[in-house]
Amino acid sequence: MTIIDTRTPDPKRLIPGATGDWEVIIGLEVHAQVTSDAKLFSGASTAFGAAPNANVSLVDAAMPGMLPVINEECVRQAIRTGLGLKAQINLKSVFDRKNYFYPDLPQGYQISQYKQPIVGEGIVAVSVGPDSKGQFEEIEVGIERLHLEQDAGKSMHDQHPTMSYVDLNRSGVALMEIVSKPDMRSADEAKAYLTKLRTIVRYLGTCDGNMDEGSMRADVNVSVRRPGEGFGTRCEIKNVNSIRFVGQAIDYEARRQIAIIEDGGKIDQETRLFDPNKGETRSMRSKEEAHDYRYFPDPDLLPLEFDQAYVDALAGYLPELPDDKRTRLIASLGLSAYDASILVSEKAIADYFEKVAAGRDGKTAANWVINDLLGALNKAGKTIEESPVSPDQLGAIVDLIREGTISGKIAKDLFELVWSEGGDPKALVESRGMKQVTDTGAIEKAVDEVIAANPDKVEQAKAKPSLAGWFVGQVMKATGGKANPQAVNSLVKAKLGIED
Numbered sequence: 001m002t003i004i005d006t007r008t009p010d011p012k013r014l015i016p017g018a019t020g021d022w023e024v025i026i027g028l029e030v031h032a033q034v035t036s037d038a039k040l041f042s043g044a045s046t047a048f049g050a051a052p053n054a055n056v057s058l059v060d061a062a063m064p065g066m067l068p069v070i071n072e073e074c075v076r077q078a079i080r081t082g083l084g085l086k087a088q089i090n091l092k093s094v095f096d097r098k099n100y101f102y103p104d105l106p107q108g109y110q111i112s113q114y115k116q117p118i119v120g121e122g123i124v125a126v127s128v129g130p131d132s133k134g135q136f137e138e139i140e141v142g143i144e145r146l147h148l149e150q151d152a153g154k155s156m157h158d159q160h161p162t163m164s165y166v167d168l169n170r171s172g173v174a175l176m177e178i179v180s181k182p183d184m185r186s187a188d189e190a191k192a193y194l195t196k197l198r199t200i201v202r203y204l205g206t207c208d209g210n211m212d213e214g215s216m217r218a219d220v221n222v223s224v225r226r227p228g229e230g231f232g233t234r235c236e237i238k239n240v241n242s243i244r245f246v247g248q249a250i251d252y253e254a255r256r257q258i259a260i261i262e263d264g265g266k267i268d269q270e271t272r273l274f275d276p277n278k279g280e281t282r283s284m285r286s287k288e289e290a291h292d293y294r295y296f297p298d299p300d301l302l303p304l305e306f307d308q309a310y311v312d313a314l315a316g317y318l319p320e321l322p323d324d325k326r327t328r329l330i331a332s333l334g335l336s337a338y339d340a341s342i343l344v345s346e347k348a349i350a351d352y353f354e355k356v357a358a359g360r361d362g363k364t365a366a367n368w369v370i371n372d373l374l375g376a377l378n379k380a381g382k383t384i385e386e387s388p389v390s391p392d393q394l395g396a397i398v399d400l401i402r403e404g405t406i407s408g409k410i411a412k413d414l415f416e417l418v419w420s421e422g423g424d425p426k427a428l429v430e431s432r433g434m435k436q437v438t439d440t441g442a443i444e445k446a447v448d449e450v451i452a453a454n455p456d457k458v459e460q461a462k463a464k465p466s467l468a469g470w471f472v473g474q475v476m477k478a479t480g481g482k483a484n485p486q487a488v489n490s491l492v493k494a495k496l497g498i499e500d
């Protein structure tokens with residue numbers, strides 16, 4: 001592969017070394033497990049968490065004479081993912097054998113795609129940030145290719161004092177390997193790219209993106225260079241299984257390489273492992289060359305071929321993707337780019353928001369979801385799927401404010417009540433007496449009492465009209481926040497003789 005450098009060095013991304021500035025270059029190879037009930041070449045189940053070796057067909061165990069049969073659903077998912085990455089879809093691709101020995105690889109080779117992958121070059125738009133000023137920076141990361149391949153099984157070395165166990169449940173599960181160009185220039189960019197990639201496959205439903213279950217993992221390629229120079233030798237950090245660890249591994253690895261070069265040494269191309277406990281990378285093996293694998297086309301499988309109409313049909317049923325959704329939320333609901341970015345950042349958040357916004361004011365719905373709901377979830381360490389307040393409940397709260405039944409302030413209390421106790425917001429407002437007081441007689445009484453109790457403040461307010469706010473606050477307090485704030489405001493001003 002010829003690598004083209006698409007970016008000029010960005011001063012704020014440079015890392016200062018002892019002898020001058022350095023630029024870090026990052027490319028990711030992401031393994032994403034295809035969402036499919038069955039494996040890539042067999043009918044065995046892909047369900048997570050089954051008993052060891054429960055999901056193993058004769059093909060997965062590589063029994064003699066067994067033949068692989070391509071699972072069309074996996075092909076569809078790979079094409080859909082390619083479309084989501086705005087990538088070239090190759091109407092003809094080839095499955096190759098990648099030969100190596102490992103106890104959890106019973107075939108003695110992995111069926112993968114090498115020279116002719118199913119998906120070619122594409123592009124991912126990534127927002128990096130926000131920085132300390134709340135700004136996002138937009139970058140583009142090139143996709144080199146996406147190919148289909150089989151996963152291997154799992155060796156377990158900690159189950160028995162003298163033996164290793166092998167679990168073949170994952171053997172033959174379909175993976176998409178998504179290879180980026182070396183277009184990233186900082187740990188933050190790589191984290192933002194991986195986050196975006198996960199968002200895209202989740203919107204598409206082609207991979208669940210659960211990194212803690214191993215459904216998505218990244219090989220992180222890192223090199224350093226002086227700004228303006230050609231690419232340096234890279235090291236590849238294998239199988240990093242969280243976005244945070246990707247960032248830590250890059251920062252550690254860049255500094256390690258800079259220290260070696262500044263010491264007069266050179267970087268050996270090698271495969272390394274990240275140790276999350278120590279926060280460091282360590283050498284695993286020197287880099288194997290492609291010819292060591294003796295790739296050749298798998299004689300058990302025909303080239304994979306389909307026509308453009310097949311691709312077009314899949315394109316026609318693609319769901320709305322995050323970038324398009326963001327554009328639509330800004331254009332049709334008048335949301336800010338910042339709010340829209342947050343709402344589309346996860347499919348589950350976007351789905352939640354759209355339920356709350358349906359038939360209601362978009363900006364109000366956005367404020368409640370972003371500030372109140374996401375704020376509370378964040379504080380409680382919960383995901384949106386675990387939210388104690390459902391979209392219907394939040395929608396009902398928004399309706400109660402719009403109808404004037406409760407004030408904005410009471411709505412916050414109501415939200416907390418629904419969060420901790422559940423229930424129908426409308427019924428809660430009735431049973432807990434949270435209704436806004438719009439009865440001017442009652443409000444007037446409260447205003448009169450506050451004015452009567454504070455003659456000195458009344459004198460001051462006549463000279464300094466902004467003090468009216470203090471009276472409004474006192475009345476709100478006296479009515480337990482239930483008075484209609486607009487009504488209080490105009491009554492206070494009228495009684496104090498302040499012009500509106």
Ligand code: ADP
Binds near residue numbers: 001026179221
């Ligand atoms: P392989 O690891 O299988 O040899 P490639 O040579 O295609 O595969 O590269 C794998 C990954 O390494 C790609 O994501 C690519 O962007 C990245 N990469 C290539 N050269 C560099 C480099 N000098 N520094 C950092 N990443 C690189």
Ligand code: MG
Binds near residue numbers: 029219236
């Ligand atoms: Mg690699």
